[in-house]
Amino acid sequence: MNYLGWLFDGANWSGPQGITQRLIEHLGYTALTMLIALAVAVPIGAWIGHRSGGGVIVTGANGLRALPTLGLLVLLVTWIGLGFTGPLIALLVLGIPPILAGTYAGIRNVDRAIVDAATGMGMRGRDVLFKVELPNALPLIIGGIRSALLQIVSTATIAAYVGLGGLGRFIFDGLAQRDFPQMIGGSILVAVLAVVLDLLFGGLQKLLVSPGLQAAPRGARRLRAVPSSRQQDPVAEAA
Amino acid sequence: MTWVLGNLPLIGDLLVEHILFALIPVVIGLVLAIPLGWLANRTRIGRTIVINLSGLLYTIPSLALFVFLPAILGTSILDPINVIVALSVYTVALLVRTIADALSAVPDLVVNSATAMGYTAVRRFVGVDLPLAIPVIVAGLRVAAVSSISLVTVGSTVGFGGLGRMFTDGFQRVITAEIITGIVLVLLLALVVDTLLVQAGKALTPWERAGQGTRQGAEA
Numbered sequence: 015m016n017y018l019g020w021l022f023d024g025a026n027w028s029g030p031q032g033i034t035q036r037l038i039e040h041l042g043y044t045a046l047t048m049l050i051a052l053a054v055a056v057p058i059g060a061w062i063g064h065r066s067g068g069g070v071i072v073t074g075a076n077g078l079r080a081l082p083t084l085g086l087l088v089l090l091v092t093w094i095g096l097g098f099t100g101p102l103i104a105l106l107v108l109g110i111p112p113i114l115a116g117t118y119a120g121i122r123n124v125d126r127a128i129v130d131a132a133t134g135m136g137m138r139g140r141d142v143l144f145k146v147e148l149p150n151a152l153p154l155i156i157g158g159i160r161s162a163l164l165q166i167v168s169t170a171t172i173a174a175y176v177g178l179g180g181l182g183r184f185i186f187d188g189l190a191q192r193d194f195p196q197m198i199g200g201s202i203l204v205a206v207l208a209v210v211l212d213l214l215f216g217g218l219q220k221l222l223v224s225p226g227l228q229a230a231p232r233g234a235r236r237l238r239a240v241p242s243s244r245q246q247d248p249v250a251e252a253a
Numbered sequence: 254m255t256w257v258l259g260n261l262p263l264i265g266d267l268l269v270e271h272i273l274f275a276l277i278p279v280v281i282g283l284v285l286a287i288p289l290g291w292l293a294n295r296t297r298i299g300r301t302i303v304i305n306l307s308g309l310l311y312t313i314p315s316l317a318l319f320v321f322l323p324a325i326l327g328t329s330i331l332d333p334i335n336v337i338v339a340l341s342v343y344t345v346a347l348l349v350r351t352i353a354d355a356l357s358a359v360p361d362l363v364v365n366s367a368t369a370m371g372y373t374a375v376r377r378f379v380g381v382d383l384p385l386a387i388p389v390i391v392a393g394l395r396v397a398a399v400s401s402i403s404l405v406t407v408g409s410t411v412g413f414g415g416l417g418r419m420f421t422d423g424f425q426r427v428i429t430a431e432i433i434t435g436i437v438l439v440l441l442l443a444l445v446v447d448t449l450l451v452q453a454g455k456a457l458t459p460w461e462r463a464g465q466g467t468r469q470g471a472e473a
Binding site: 017018079080081082083084085086087088089091092093164167168171172175176182185186189194197198200201202204205208209212 | 309312313314315316317318319320321323324330396399400402403406407409410411412416417419420421423424427429432433435436439440443444447
């Protein structure tokens with residue numbers, strides 16, 4: 015268990031290549047990607063869901079499961095060159111679909127009776143979308159966001175392989191130096207970060223979602239890490 | 254294309270290695286998940302534990318799991334066992350929940366009929382509950398197998414084998430054809446395995462195809 019020595023050595027936490035710095039980098043990549051992904055995916059998903067039509071999106075998003083992240087990453091970096099652009103595109107390719115699918119499915123799954131009632135009360139398209147559909151769709155939207163977040167945090171780790179910073183550095187630098195405690199320490203940090211971020215968003219979900227919708231969180235859970243089954247065809251679209 | 258033709262033996266070796274790395278864990282995971290799913294379906298506490306623990310395990314990024322398992326298992330850091338165990342863990346995390354859900358969806362009427370016909374608990378589980386859960390289990394297996402096939406490639410960054418080698422090698426030597434071939438092969442492998450699972454599921458549940466004269470099992 016002296017594997018853990020590296021992690022608890024204060025000297026490894028500071029400095030330009032210390033844990034704190036790498037953690038900030040990792041969070042920075044994640045935050046930037048998430049912001050872009052949200053700005054792109056939520057409006058498009060909401061618009062398509064509101065206007066109806068376009069179920070291709072959801073199945074297409076599930077098809078991405080088969081796409082090897084590492085392959086996409088190295089391919090983009092080989093084409094574009096080292097730097098942040100390649101990894102950023104890879105992160106977006108992985109992060110956008112779950113949010114898009116979650117938003118779309120969330121809006122589509124809003125009970126038609128509620129939408130009709132809103133229209134009957136005199137609400138216009140805009141009001142229906144913002145005051146009725148979006149709040150009702152929130153569990154699935156946040157489910158999609160959590161799913162995207164996990165993808166991005168874990169892929170940002172692999173991005174260290176193509177020369178980026180972040181917590182993945184410890185894994186690859188440790189490997190290069192045969193410094194296994196560093197590798198293991200780095201991997202534990204990545205795991206803890208992923209779990210903590212997911213829990214935070216789980217808490218956020220409880221805070222933001224209307225109490226009336228809390229009773230049925232199943233749909234939301236399904237759409238995150240493990241969309242459950244039945245109508246999905248994971249690879250058909252991808253291949 | 255020239256790269257592919259010149260490297261067929263290498264590609265074959267990596268493909269075989271990849272299939273072993275990806276699919277052995279799925280089999281192990283399925284075997285472990287059935288009894289665990291049964292347990293989770295029986296008790297409320299079991300269910301809570303299973304749902305939370307599987308959610309937690311599924312949250313851990315694969316690369317991290319590959320690397321820190323040695324600290325728990327006491328294996329050497331590049332032992333292939335680590336990848337097998339890690340992917341088995343994901344498969345179990347995914348399937349336990351699916352199986353618990355599938356079992357709880359078996360109609361009470363069918364369960365009670367089987368009991369009334371004299372089935373013992375074990376025989377009923379194997380002969381009635383489990384077969385009726387097959388369609389949902391297959392759906393879960395498809396997700397598990399496809400993810401597993403894709404995740405094995407991540408291990409190549411820390412030296413494990415499989416088709417991911419084509420990504421690391423293609424990256425280091427800047428051979429775009431090699432990277433693209435790797436991506437295509439992974440997608441094709443996923444498609445083939447997925448199709449096989451769908452067919453196997455159909456073969457195992459003849460009663461699902463109504464109107465073909467093969468209704469002999471329980472009708473849910």
